[in-house]
Amino acid sequence: SQQGEEDPQALSIQEGENATMNCSYKTSINNLQWYRQNSGRGLVHLILIRSNEREKHSGRLRVTLDTSKKSSSLLITASRAADTASYFCATDADAGGTSYGKLTFGQGTILTVHP
Amino acid sequence: DGGITQSPKYLFRKEGQNVTLSCEQNLNHDAMYWYRQDPGQGLRLIYYSQIVNDFQKGDIAEGYSVSREKKESFPLTVTSAQKNPTAFYLCASSIWGAGVEDTQYFGPGTRLTVL
Numbered sequence: 422s423q424q425g426e427e428d429p430q431a432l433s434i435q436e437g438e439n440a441t442m443n444c445s446y447k448t449s450i451n452n453l454q455w456y457r458q459n460s461g462r463g464l465v466h467l468i469l470i471r472s473n474e475r476e477k478h479s480g481r482l483r484v485t486l487d488t489s490k491k492s493s494s495l496l497i498t499a500s501r502a503a504d505t506a507s508y509f510c511a512t513d514a515d516a517g518g519t520s521y522g523k524l525t526f527g528q529g530t531i532l533t534v535h536p
Numbered sequence: 537d538g539g540i541t542q543s544p545k546y547l548f549r550k551e552g553q554n555v556t557l558s559c560e561q562n563l564n565h566d567a568m569y570w571y572r573q574d575p576g577q578g579l580r581l582i583y584y585s586q587i588v589n590d591f592q593k594g595d596i597a598e599g600y601s602v603s604r605e606k607k608e609s610f611p612l613t614v615t616s617a618q619k620n621p622t623a624f625y626l627c628a629s630s631i632w633g634a635g636v637e638d639t640q641y642f643g644p645g646t647r648l649t650v651l
Contacts, residue, residue: 454639456642461624461645461647462644462645463626463628463642463643463644463645464579464626464628464640464642465642466639466640466641469639509578509579511640513638523581523584523594524581524638524640525581526571526578526579526580527578528576528577528578529577529578
């Protein structure tokens, strides 16, 4: 079963604009991660946020987590054409506090940044 | 040059044939994973292994088999029992252990097409 669901499915913006992608999940988690995938390539890890954190930054990326709503958002500021890719959230389900390493991925948001 | 490699990049198979996809990592990671990705979809877990000589079924293991004889290697065999094997296959690895937050490192993928 899909743990994470992402919204929107596709997002098209101009260079310099901000891009926001949302992820909702169903069960308790240890952490939530965001990955990026360029077309036809493997995934690259972007950022991890723990269940006891509310916000995290990494360069132009800002991730928020609301465990009461079981949702997260990824904000990319000042987007560039090179940010064009698919973005996936992945949840590491909480199994009594022990991470078993299994991630469940959402279906992804396709981001297109026009020069 | 550390990383995770997959071969071949493209693979064509006739119906009824078994094929084996290679995955090798030199990151000294304990855990390895196989995912399947269909067009416009997220990743679905096929099998994973947290230690040599042990592996577990994921969400869609039917028609697939794996082995983990060496820490560095986790080959996936797509058998003739897999009814719809055409897909993009991704291998990943991670450090694993209680309390460890697992970031997964992905290979470049193998695109399998059944003719």
